[in-house]
Amino acid sequence: MNRRTWLGRALATAGLMATAACERGVSFSERLRVSAEALTYRSQRLLIPREALAPEYDARHISPFFKPNGSIDPAAADYVVLRDGGFVDYRLEVTGLVERPLSLSLAELRARPARTQITKHDCVEGWTAIGQWTGVRLETLLDEAGLRPEARYIVFHCFDALTQTEDGPRYYESIDLIDARHPQTILAYDMNGGVLGVPNGAPLRLRVERQLGYKHAKYIRRIEAVDSFADLQGGKGGYWPDRGYEWYAGI
Numbered sequence: 001m002n003r004r005t006w007l008g009r010a011l012a013t014a015g016l017m018a019t020a021a022c023e024r025g026v027s028f029s030e031r032l033r034v035s036a037e038a039l040t041y042r043s044q045r046l047l048i049p050r051e052a053l054a055p056e057y058d059a060r061h062i063s064p065f066f067k068p069n070g071s072i073d074p075a076a077a078d079y080v081v082l083r084d085g086g087f088v089d090y091r092l093e094v095t096g097l098v099e100r101p102l103s104l105s106l107a108e109l110r111a112r113p114a115r116t117q118i119t120k121h122d123c124v125e126g127w128t129a130i131g132q133w134t135g136v137r138l139e140t141l142l143d144e145a146g147l148r149p150e151a152r153y154i155v156f157h158c159f160d161a162l163t164q165t166e167d168g169p170r171y172y173e174s175i176d177l178i179d180a181r182h183p184q185t186i187l188a189y190d191m192n193g194g195v196l197g198v199p200n201g202a203p204l205r206l207r208v209e210r211q212l213g214y215k216h217a218k219y220i221r222r223i224e225a226v227d228s229f230a231d232l233q234g235g236k237g238g239y240w241p242d243r244g245y246e247w248y249a250g251i
Contacts, residue, residue, distance in 0.1 A: 051182065051183055052210075053183065053184060053209075054119055054120075054184055054209035054210050055119070055120065056117055056118055056119055057118045057119070057120070057130055058118065059118065059132065061118065061130050062118060062130055062131060062132055062192060063129040063130045063131065065129070066121070066129045066130075066131045066191070066192070066200065067123075067127060067129055068199035068200050069123060069125075069213065070214075070218070071160045071171065071218065071219070072198070072199040073198055073199065074158075074159045074160050074161065074219055075161065076159050076160070076161040076170075078159065078221075079159035079219065079221075082203070083198060083202075087106055087202065087203040090105065090106055090203050090204075091103045091104060091105055092104045092109065092187070092204060092220065092221070092222070092223065093221070093222040093223070094141055094142075094144075094145045094222075094223045094224075094225075095222060095223070095224050095225075096151070096155070096223075096224035096225035096226050097147065097148040097150055097151040097225040097226060097227060098142075098145035098146055098147060098148060098151070098225050099145065099146035099147075099148060100144065100145050100146050101145065102141065102144060102145050104141075106189060106203055106204075109135075109136050109187070109189060109204070110136075110189065112136045112140055112141075113136070113137070113140065114134055114135065114136060115134070115135065115136075115137055115183075115184075115186050116132065116133070116134040116190075117132070117133055117184055117186070117207070117209070118130060118131070118132045118133075119131070119133065119184070119207070119209045121213050121216070122212055122213060122251055123212070123213040123214075124212050124213060124214055124245070124249070131191055131192055132191065132192050132193060133186060133188040133190070133191060133207045134186075134188060134189065134190035134191075135186035135187045135188035135189050135190065135204070135207065136186060136187050136189075137183070137185065137186050138154070138180050138181070138185045138186060138187055138206075138223075139180065139181045139182075139183075139185070141187070141223070142154070142180060142181070142225070145225075147177075147225055148225070150227045151177070151225040151226065151227060152176065152177065152226070152227050152228070153174050153175065153176055153177070153225070153226050153227075153228075153229070153237065154174060154175055154176075154177070154180045154223060154224070154225055154226075155172060155173070155174040155223070155224040155225075155226055155229075155232065155237075156172060156173050156174065156206055156217040156220050156222075156223060157170060157172050157220070157221055157222040157223070157224060158170055158171040158172060158173075158217055158218065158219045158220055158221060159171075159219040159220075159221050160218070160219055162239070169233055170221075171217070171219075171239045172217070172232065172233065172238060172239060173206070173214075173215055173217040173237075173238040173239065173240075174226075174229065174232075174237040174238055174247075175208055175211070175215065179208050179210065179211065182208070182209075182210065184207070184208075184209040184210070185206070185207065185208045185209070186206075186207050187204050187205070187206060187207075187220065188201075188204070188205050188206075188207050189202075189203060189204055200218070201216075201217075201218030201219055201220075202219070203219075204219075204220045205217065205218040205219070205220060206218075206220060210250055210251060211248075211249045211250055211251065212249035212251055214238075214240050214245065214249065215238075215249050
C-alpha cells in the first residue's frame with residue numbers, strides 16, 4: 001500500500017468516526033478526540049506489524065517497587081469470599097460468541113503452556129515500572145473456546161464493583177482480536193517470581209503490553225467475546241473509555 005492510499009484510508013476512518021459522533025449530538029471537542037483516536041488506531045495497525053513485540057528486559061531491570069494503582073482491594077462480597085479462601089474456588093469463565101464456553105480453575109490455567117515476560121508498564125498518569133509476569137496466553141484460551149466468525153472484541157469483566165450494590169455495574173475493559181492474539185497478551189497469575197498479590201490484580205490480570213496501563217484489567221472474573229459494545233454499560237468498551245479516555249491506548 002502506498003503512502004497516499006494509506007493516508008486516504010486513515011483520514012476516511014477518522015472522518016467517519018467524527019461524523020458518527022456528530023450524529024450522536026456530542027461536542028466538537030469530543031468529535032475531535034474521536035477523530036484523533038481513529039487516526040491513531042488505523043495508523044498503528046497499518047504501520048506496525050501485528051506481532052511486533054514490546055521491549056522485554058533482563059531480571060536486573062525489574063523495579064524494586066511496582067506501584068499498585070486504581071482499585072487495590074475489591075470489596076465486592078463475591079471477591080472477598082474468594083480472596084479469603086485463597087482463590088481455591090475461583091473459576092475463569094470464557095463466554096459470549098464462542099463455540100465451547102470454558103470454566104477454568106487457577107490450577108487448570110496453570111496447567112496450560114505458560115509465558116514469562118519482563119516488560120515496562122506505562123501509566124497514563126506518567127509513571128512507569130518494570131515487572132516480570134507469568135501466565136497463560138489469551139490466544140490459547142480463545143482457541144480452546146473457538147471464536148465464532150462474528151466476534152470482534154474480547155471484553156474483560158472484573159470483580160471491582162463500581163457501586164456499593166453487589167449486583168451493580170463492575171469494572172470492565174476490552175481489546176480487539178489483534179491485541180487478543182498478540183504473543184505478549186497474557187492472563188498473568190504470577191508476578192516477579194511469586195503468586196500475583198491482591199493489590200496488583202489477583203487472582204488474574206491482563207497484560208497487553210502494547211497498550212497503556214489502564215487497559216491492563218485486574219481482578220478478572222469473566223471473559224466475553226462480543227461483536228459490539230452497544231449493550232455494555234456506557235457503550236465505549238471500558239470503564240475509562242466510558243469516561244472520556246481513548247479506547248485504543250496503543251504505545
